[in-house]
Amino acid sequence: MNKDIQLWETREIAAKYLSGVRGAIPLAAEQIEVMLMLVKGAKINVNSFLDIGCGDGVLAAAILEHFPNAKTVLLDISEPMIESAKEKLSIYNNTDFIVCDYGRKDWLNRVSNSTPFDLIVSGFSIHHQPDVRKHELYEEFFNMLNVNGLFINIEQVLSPTKWIESIFDELFIDSLYKMHLKQGNSISRDEVAEFWFNRPDINDNILALVETQCQWLRQIGYRDVDCYFKILELAVFGGRK
Numbered sequence: 250m251n252k253d254i255q256l257w258e259t260r261e262i263a264a265k266y267l268s269g270v271r272g273a274i275p276l277a278a279e280q281i282e283v284m285l286m287l288v289k290g291a292k293i294n295v296n297s298f299l300d301i302g303c304g305d306g307v308l309a310a311a312i313l314e315h316f317p318n319a320k321t322v323l324l325d326i327s328e329p330m331i332e333s334a335k336e337k338l339s340i341y342n343n344t345d346f347i348v349c350d351y352g353r354k355d356w357l358n359r360v361s362n363s364t365p366f367d368l369i370v371s372g373f374s375i376h377h378q379p380d381v382r383k384h385e386l387y388e389e390f391f392n393m394l395n396v397n398g399l400f401i402n403i404e405q406v407l408s409p410t411k412w413i414e415s416i417f418d419e420l421f422i423d424s425l426y427k428m429h430l431k432q433g434n435s436i437s438r439d440e441v442a443e444f445w446f447n448r449p450d451i452n453d454n455i456l457a458l459v460e461t462q463c464q465w466l467r468q469i470g471y472r473d474v475d476c477y478f479k480i481l482e483l484a485v486f487g488g489r490k
């Protein structure tokens with residue numbers, strides 16, 4: 250079985266992610282603000298967009314607040330994640346939910362009726378793909394964007410050194426610990442650290458340096474490519490067509 254399906258297939262794991270790690274991502278609100286700032290700055294009327302690896306649709310929800318009539322495609326490999334996205338976005342009626350693996354090239358057939366898009370966003374998803382496939386995906390996105398269309402990836406990227414990685418680990422453990430305290434859970438910081446270093450997706454992460462990924466985007470033809478925001482391993486990067 251595909252490892253991504255294994256990882257995200259159960260409702261329990263999906264729920265754990267949504268109420269746990271997602272809620273504890275440092276500067277998560279700021280990452281979304283930067284995404285919205287870029288969309289605003291691109292001066293595009295978002296008539297259509299794709300949230301790929303959408304999870305519960307957290308990114309799509311932020312965009313739909315500003316462009317409530319946009320034709321929205323939400324794609325995820327996990328049925329439970331798509332179910333929670335449906336719930337979250339139930340007030341919108343121009344949404345299309347697709348359960349599909351974008352690791353396989355035939356995902357393109359599943360969205361071809363909805364292309365081109367004005368905007369493609371992704372949050373913490375593509376780092377499960379090998380680098381060759383990441384690069385291909387960025388090319389596939391480029392080909393399905395309108396001119397002036399924007400691609401924004403909010404993503405975990407590789408620390409350039411082990412020391413920097415250790416600082417990131419401490420940041421995330423602190424953040425998770427604070428979240429547990431806020432939720433009234435009785436858990437020690439050591440237990441949180443134990444979870445963090447043994448989290449279920451740790452061996453499925455194939456992180457790549459943000460500089461490398463920005464370079465790929467430039468080679469593909471994106472312009473205004475940059476890492477627009479970053480704290481340690483958490484980056485917001487992308488470009489315009």
Ligand SMILES: C[S@@+](CC[C@H](N)C(=O)[O-])C[C@H]1O[C@@H](n2cnc3c(N)ncnc32)[C@H](O)[C@@H]1O
Nearest residue numbers: 253257302303304325326327350351352372374
């Ligand atoms: C860490 S979650 C992030 C969800 C959401 N984008 C967010 O920002 O909270 C990663 C999501 O990517 C999805 N995903 C991972 N690999 C995928 C693949 N090959 N095809 C489609 N979805 C995938 C998972 O099912 C999961 O919902």
